[in-house]
Amino acid sequence: MNKSILNKKLLGSLLLAMALSACKSTPMVDKPAAVEDKSPQTAAAPAAPVAEASADTSGVKEPVVSGNPLTDPNNILSKRSIYFDFDKDTVKEEFRPLVEAHAKYLAEHGNAKVVLQGNADERGTREYNLSLGQRRSVSVKKSLNLLSAQDKQIETVSYGEEKATPNCKDEACHQLNRRVDIVYDGE
Amino acid sequence: MQAQFQHMKNLFKLLQPVLFFAATLISTASHAALEIEISGGSAQQIPIAIVPFAHSAAPSQEKIGDIIAADLRRSGLFRVLETAGVASRPSEVAQIKYAEWSVLQAQAITVGNVTALPGNRLKVTFGLADVLKQSQLVSMEYNIAPNQLRLTAHKIADVIYQKLTGEGPIFASRIAYINKTKGRFSLQVADADGVNPQTVVSSSEPIISPAWSPDGSKIAYVSFEKKKPIIFVQSLTTGQRLTLANFKGNNSAPTWSPDGTKLAIVLSHSANSQLYTINADGTGLKQVTKSGAIDTEPTWSPDGKWIYFTSDRGGNPQIYKVSAFGGEAQRVTFRGEHNLSPHFSPDGKSIATVRRDGGKYSIALQDLTSGQVQILSEGGQDESPSFAPNGRVILYATRVGGRGALAAVSSDGRVKQRLSESGGDIREPSWGPLLN
Numbered sequence: 001m002n003k004s005i006l007n008k009k010l011l012g013s014l015l016l017a018m019a020l021s022a023c024k025s026t027p028m029v030d031k032p033a034a035v036e037d038k039s040p041q042t043a044a045a046p047a048a049p050v051a052e053a054s055a056d057t058s059g060v061k062e063p064v065v066s067g068n069p070l071t072d073p074n075n076i077l078s079k080r081s082i083y084f085d086f087d088k089d090t091v092k093e094e095f096r097p098l099v100e101a102h103a104k105y106l107a108e109h110g111n112a113k114v115v116l117q118g119n120a121d122e123r124g125t126r127e128y129n130l131s132l133g134q135r136r137s138v139s140v141k142k143s144l145n146l147l148s149a150q151d152k153q154i155e156t157v158s159y160g161e162e163k164a165t166p167n168c169k170d171e172a173c174h175q176l177n178r179r180v181d182i183v184y185d186g187e
Numbered sequence: 188m189q190a191q192f193q194h195m196k197n198l199f200k201l202l203q204p205v206l207f208f209a210a211t212l213i214s215t216a217s218h219a220a221l222e223i224e225i226s227g228g229s230a231q232q233i234p235i236a237i238v239p240f241a242h243s244a245a246p247s248q249e250k251i252g253d254i255i256a257a258d259l260r261r262s263g264l265f266r267v268l269e270t271a272g273v274a275s276r277p278s279e280v281a282q283i284k285y286a287e288w289s290v291l292q293a294q295a296i297t298v299g300n301v302t303a304l305p306g307n308r309l310k311v312t313f314g315l316a317d318v319l320k321q322s323q324l325v326s327m328e329y330n331i332a333p334n335q336l337r338l339t340a341h342k343i344a345d346v347i348y349q350k351l352t353g354e355g356p357i358f359a360s361r362i363a364y365i366n367k368t369k370g371r372f373s374l375q376v377a378d379a380d381g382v383n384p385q386t387v388v389s390s391s392e393p394i395i396s397p398a399w400s401p402d403g404s405k406i407a408y409v410s411f412e413k414k415k416p417i418i419f420v421q422s423l424t425t426g427q428r429l430t431l432a433n434f435k436g437n438n439s440a441p442t443w444s445p446d447g448t449k450l451a452i453v454l455s456h457s458a459n460s461q462l463y464t465i466n467a468d469g470t471g472l473k474q475v476t477k478s479g480a481i482d483t484e485p486t487w488s489p490d491g492k493w494i495y496f497t498s499d500r501g502g503n504p505q506i507y508k509v510s511a512f513g514g515e516a517q518r519v520t521f522r523g524e525h526n527l528s529p530h531f532s533p534d535g536k537s538i539a540t541v542r543r544d545g546g547k548y549s550i551a552l553q554d555l556t557s558g559q560v561q562i563l564s565e566g567g568q569d570e571s572p573s574f575a576p577n578g579r580v581i582l583y584a585t586r587v588g589g590r591g592a593l594a595a596v597s598s599d600g601r602v603k604q605r606l607s608e609s610g611g612d613i614r615e616p617s618w619g620p621l622l623n
Contacts, residue, residue, distance in 0.1 A: 125528045127440045131460035131481040157415040162393035167589040
């Protein structure tokens, strides 16, 4: 950019700023729409009834149920993200055990429901990425279905690139954005 | 030439205190409006003198002449001349001493007057004259409420622009966009010059894909406030909103039919995105595509017969078209790694797309008759193109320093503008129809 263009631009924006600041508070001809705050309620119920810890069963050798298997960090069910290759919706072999564990849980808990939230990296348009994320969540759903989870237990949705880490500089960063998150009803 | 240079120097001296004052105002102004940077311009700009309007009415904050000048300058088709050095201040065409203005090499001159009317109304008169022919080109009179002064200025700018360029009106219109600030998403509507932004709806969850109804009274959009994409239609006059589509899976990509009675939308249910149409009141859902591939980003042709959309049925995302009543789809774009997000020019002769080449996304314009394609933006992460009401400018989303900003380019690629807000991350622009 040469200097004279820069100066012109500067002058232009200054003059414009004068015009704008001189007249910033005029109402529109149409009545402005009411500002609605539609932020959702965030009160989340616990995912499933937490089994009571048996603290005072002295001497009895029963297995101690430590808590909700879905949130127990030692349980594979607490792992909720499945990652995908670029432009792909195939569930990779390394995520098989995770998918199988959730399918088994759903098959054994007929009332449990999950939402599969698809995600995409930020490259491309927002709406197309919404559809790409959806395709990934459908792919995970099919895997769950094959392992006996029922249709009525699963909703597939997508956030597209809306939850992606912005301004990724490398593939490792993009990779983390191409995923499906498994969210149980009430979480 | 030397005299002119001397004149410029004097002018700069004259302006210096004003410029300093303006610089201190920018920080406050930036909260109220988008800042606009302009680059490029038509090879032959029309030199025009805009004489400050006589405000014989009560002192007004609005400087009509400044608003008109800013509009014309932004188009890139005009060179707005400095009038400070000219002694006379005509406010009607009959008072113009043409010799004074031909010295400035003005081709056209505008004059005007704002006077008070009974009942808190204002009368705005305006005239446009040809300096070479020394004759009036047009004159107008508006009887308005005081809060319509800005809109009236934009309308006058449109009259001048139409008369001197032959193009349709553009300035008396609004834009919608999403502003993400401090983790909150707001759908905002501002005048086309970025002034006077109003929040339509805001949420801590994402909002995307705002779409104007053809009459400009409503906006459809996608909100994730219920942890999934749902389509709402909201009135800009009453603020009332309707849940247009909340089916299982995703509900997204709304776009209005030209007559405003229907919308094309995208639903996924439990599978891939497919196109549907639905009445504007949420009844009468009909499926339009059944491909099994991704079909999304619908847009109606201005004659209402076709829906153009993005599909990856051929392996990569490209633009296809299908009858608005369904049937076989035909491929429309063949060049570029990807083509996405089609938007029609108002005359129906071309489409703007987001095109990917070498991994970079830019705005492209495809002539539908010849198939010729022109790349209009430098490329990076440009997306979300939409046409000005007269088709001469395309507004789109870009990124500057890792943040979202809006940009606009003339449909011949010559004039570029960038609109940004300090501290804000702005995306998903959509240019609305002309205001009445």
